Amino acid sequence: MDKESQVFRALADQNRRILLDLLLESDQSVGDLSDKLTISQPAVSQHLQILREAGLVSHRKEGRQNIYSVDAEPLLSVASWLSKYDAFWDGKLDAFAGLINRKRN
């Protein structure tokens, strides 16, 4: 499977997007993440593996904990793919540009 499909597929699951959202707030251990979802710890580990394979998260060991953090680089290729649709957004593009500019200023 090509890398782009792998990234989209990783993002296609709600629990995985929640995991990314949680990691966006702060790096966290698997246990911390598990406590915040309604699925089992192994399920969380499996989702994290898929996110890892898509390059969207990385992890470091701290004692017996495994601390995960976001790695947003693959999303750049998603953004690049999206940019092909600029012409179709017309006026709405300004709203989009506003969205991506919001945090810059």
Add this chain to the structure above:
Amino acid sequence: MDKESQVFRALADQNRRILLDLLLESDQSVGDLSDKLTISQPAVSQHLQILREAGLVSHRKEGRQNIYSVDAEPLLSVASWLSKYDAFWDGKLDAFAGLINRKRN
């Protein structure tokens, strides 16, 4: 399934992204699209149905042909979701902004 997952899932298949790319060039019939892919016509129809359910394409009948066209609006929510990662792109964000601005000017 939530709408956002549906859009990501629709984009997670390479053939469906190719279909969108083709439709980005011009509105086309199912037969035209079929000729350009290596899968069967029913497979193309099935992919188009998934894209329709995600709101990414629409179609109009012209005689016995079914002409499909891109409907990019759902991609705005993808773009909005992506914007949460601005802070993680740091310097790379400029490249991203360049990408989305390219076609504007």
Add this chain to the structure above:
DNA sequence: TGAAGCCATAAGTGATTACTTATGAAGATG
């Protein structure tokens, strides 16, 4: 050292996916 905590991996399951071939409905054309 031994018990407990943290986490990945294994194995099993039902649901979904992405295709195929077969078919039939609806519109154009002789």
Add this chain to the structure above:
DNA sequence: CATCTTCATAAGTAATCACTTATGGCTTCA
């Protein structure tokens, strides 16, 4: 009308998915 074109839908299949429970390897700590 009879036929051909275009396309969606049906049915079947092998592969993949998202979970579960069970287990065991490390690490920490009493």
